[in-house]
Amino acid sequence: MPFRPYPLIDRAGRFAPLKAAVFVLLFVPGLWTAYDFAMGNLGPRPHDEATHEVGIWTLRFIFLSLAVTPLRELLQWSKLLAVRRMVGVAAFVYAFAHLMLYFVHQAFDVVKVASEIVLRIYLTIGFVALLGLAALAATSTDAMIRRLGAKRWRRLHQAVYVIGLLAVIHFFMQSKLNVYEPTIMAGLFVWLMLYRAVVAASAAARKAPLLVASGLAIVSAALTVLGEAIYFKLMMNVPMARVLAANLVFDIDLDPRPGWIVLAISLAVVIVAALRQLVLRRRPQLQTA
Amino acid sequence: MNIKRKKGWEIPESQATPETVFRNRRRFLTAGAAGALALGGGAYLAIGQGGDAVAQAQPDPSAGLYPAPRSMRYRLDREVTEEKVSTTYNNFYEFGTSKNIWQAAQKLPIRPWQVKIDGLVAKEMVVDIDDLLKKVQLEERLYRHRCVEAWSMAVPWTGFPMKALVDIAQPTSAAKYVRMETFNRPDVASGMKASFYSWPYIEGLTMAEATNELTLMVTGIYGKPLPKQMGAPIRLVTPWKYGFKCIKSIVRVTFTDERPRSFWEVSQGSEYGFWANVNPRVSHPRWSQASEEIIGTGGKRVPTQLYNGYGDFVASMYTDLEKSGERLWM
Ligand code: HEM
Numbered sequence: 001m002p003f004r005p006y007p008l009i010d011r012a013g014r015f016a017p018l019k020a021a022v023f024v025l026l027f028v029p030g031l032w033t034a035y036d037f038a039m040g041n042l043g044p045r046p047h048d049e050a051t052h053e054v055g056i057w058t059l060r061f062i063f064l065s066l067a068v069t070p071l072r073e074l075l076q077w078s079k080l081l082a083v084r085r086m087v088g089v090a091a092f093v094y095a096f097a098h099l100m101l102y103f104v105h106q107a108f109d110v111v112k113v114a115s116e117i118v119l120r121i122y123l124t125i126g127f128v129a130l131l132g133l134a135a136l137a138a139t140s141t142d143a144m145i146r147r148l149g150a151k152r153w154r155r156l157h158q159a160v161y162v163i164g165l166l167a168v169i170h171f172f173m174q175s176k177l178n179v180y181e182p183t184i185m186a187g188l189f190v191w192l193m194l195y196r197a198v199v200a201a202s203a204a205a206r207k208a209p210l211l212v213a214s215g216l217a218i219v220s221a222a223l224t225v226l227g228e229a230i231y232f233k234l235m236m237n238v239p240m241a242r243v244l245a246a247n248l249v250f251d252i253d254l255d256p257r258p259g260w261i262v263l264a265i266s267l268a269v270v271i272v273a274a275l276r277q278l279v280l281r282r283r284p285q286l287q288t289a
Numbered sequence: 290m291n292i293k294r295k296k297g298w299e300i301p302e303s304q305a306t307p308e309t310v311f312r313n314r315r316r317f318l319t320a321g322a323a324g325a326l327a328l329g330g331g332a333y334l335a336i337g338q339g340g341d342a343v344a345q346a347q348p349d350p351s352a353g354l355y356p357a358p359r360s361m362r363y364r365l366d367r368e369v370t371e372e373k374v375s376t377t378y379n380n381f382y383e384f385g386t387s388k389n390i391w392q393a394a395q396k397l398p399i400r401p402w403q404v405k406i407d408g409l410v411a412k413e414m415v416v417d418i419d420d421l422l423k424k425v426q427l428e429e430r431l432y433r434h435r436c437v438e439a440w441s442m443a444v445p446w447t448g449f450p451m452k453a454l455v456d457i458a459q460p461t462s463a464a465k466y467v468r469m470e471t472f473n474r475p476d477v478a479s480g481m482k483a484s485f486y487s488w489p490y491i492e493g494l495t496m497a498e499a500t501n502e503l504t505l506m507v508t509g510i511y512g513k514p515l516p517k518q519m520g521a522p523i524r525l526v527t528p529w530k531y532g533f534k535c536i537k538s539i540v541r542v543t544f545t546d547e548r549p550r551s552f553w554e555v556s557q558g559s560e561y562g563f564w565a566n567v568n569p570r571v572s573h574p575r576w577s578q579a580s581e582e583i584i585g586t587g588g589k590r591v592p593t594q595l596y597n598g599y600g601d602f603v604a605s606m607y608t609d610l611e612k613s614g615e616r617l618w619m
């Protein structure tokens with residue numbers, strides 16, 4: 001069998017620029033972190049910092065792989081599907097590196113790492129997510145799709161929704177006091193999941209994906225705001241009104257509250273999609289299968 | 290409880306301390322998010338006010354007091370952490386939740402600075418920091434510092450025993466606790482604008498703890514006045530407790546018969562309590578405290594010691610409390 005660089009070619013064996021570009025980009029955060037590590041740019045606790053850096057990229061890759069299907073519809077960009085498996089496999093590789101960095105940080109103490117995974121719920125959850133990603137990565141090849149059959153394969157790979165949820169919970173639970181970024185990720189997760197659910201449930205929704213996505217952007221942002229207030233109430237007994245009110249304080253010194261970020265990111269996607277649809281309508285030849 | 294203190298004459302092991310450059314940990318979620326933020330943030334930028342005056346760089350009037358003579362009673366079993374490392378890796382939530390707040394903290398004006406002493410005292414008073422410094426004897430002490438996040442450092446603090454402050458304050462016999470409070474200045478400390486944390490920062494000690502010989506009111510480090518990110522002009526250091534007990538930039542000391550509820554206890558009482566004594570056998574709910582990473586050593590990990598190795602000085606304060614079911618270790 002001749003050597004076939006799968007990440008760089010399409011099914012017909014032609015060079016696939018999108019796949020090739022994504023393939024290269026997936027290495028960048030890892031190499032960047034490795035470079036920073038080697039140069040001593042990661043502060044006085046470099047392993048900890050690298051663990052965090054790689055962990056956050058794992059989560060981003062899981063999210064990107066979850067976003068492929070909605071983005072494909074919204075952007076009318078069917079080629080995107082070709083990069084989904086690659087992004088998913090990258091998420092697994094990063095998750096594994098994340099675990100290895102933790103291992104190094106614990107001075108290679110296998111017993112401690114194992115007992116910590118059992119003892120700390122957030123690590124158990126992360127570990128289950130990692131096992132899930134491993135199963136998906138192991139079955140990510142064409143041969144495995146054939147062996148399992150498309151239907152069973154798809155059902156297996158729906159596990160990524162659960163993995164995404166576990167990853168967000170892990171992110172929340174490892175936070176000390178500041179749950180700013182986990183809250184944003186949770187809000188975006190809600191947006192992605194609601195979009196899928198609505199589009200799957202309603203034929204009418206499928207005909208107007210942009211409308212659905214923008215409506216759900218607002219819903220998800222509102223849920224983020226509410227969820228944040230509930231979280232602070234439950235975890236720190238902060239009056240909900242105070243957390244809700246923080247959403248209306250605009251101050252250059254403060255990061256916008258997570259609800260606003262969720263709204264901004266999801267609406268930005270909708271706007272880009274709308275612009276692209278305008279262009280495609282004028283120049284349909286751009287739309288390639 | 291019996292533990293062995295490292296002998297003063299033990300030679301610290303040599304550890305190469307790498308030069309480190311720090312960078313902001315803040316990051317965008319995805320490349321796409323940056324654009325979205327720019328869009329979403331427009332209104333917010335327009336409304337926001339960027340008028341924080343950066344504190345004037347004025348010479349520290351107490352600079353002449355340093356370096357103070359080093360006390361030989363408190364020895365280290367490890368190398369002193371490099372100044373550049375310890376002064377750029379700081380938890381100071383008033384200025385933000387990352388460790389990289391040392392620049393933001395420079396906005397804090399530390400003169401004039403007054404400390405109010407009140408509560409169960411013979412006479413309430415407000416002392417100016419420089420007057421206070423004239424009344425006490427500064428000394429340098431080498432202490433280990435163990436953060437609850439399982440990292441540690443070893444630094445040369447300069448300060449005076451808190452006992453001296455208690456003597457100045459003259460608490461009545463009804464006083465059982467000392468409650469300490471940090472400045473409340475959201476105008477210069479932007480982290481304090483996060484309205485849902487319970488500002489200002491509060492910490493507390495029992496009278497026995499406050500007058501323990503180890504308990505130090507710290508005003509300097511590395512033979513110089515304390516830098517702002519480390520809690521200038523005056524902070525607490527209790528080396529047998531987790532670092533969050535060591536309240537920074539104190540403006541008020543109150544003697545009371547009620548146990549103070551600290552910032553962390555209010556925020557997350559299930560993880561951070563009043564006592565917070567270092568104990569390698571009692572885990573934080575989310576991580577083991579059995580070992581600690583010494584910062585600036587490229588990841589060197591050492592076993593954590595009971596009371597951070599200061600049991601000979603402090604363990605006796607807790608023998609009765611241990612039986613009473615107090616959560617001494619968190
Ligand atoms: C799919 C699997 C996983 C994902 C997506 C993930 C993601 C993350 C994220 C986003 C963070 C926070 C990073 C930050 O705040 O900058 C994090 C932290 C962390 N993760 Fe994971 N993780 C996964 C699995 C694991 C596993 C298997 C372990 C180890 C057993 C682990 C150990 C940790 C540790 C120790 C931290 C830092 C906690 C702290 O600083 O207190 N993770 N992870």
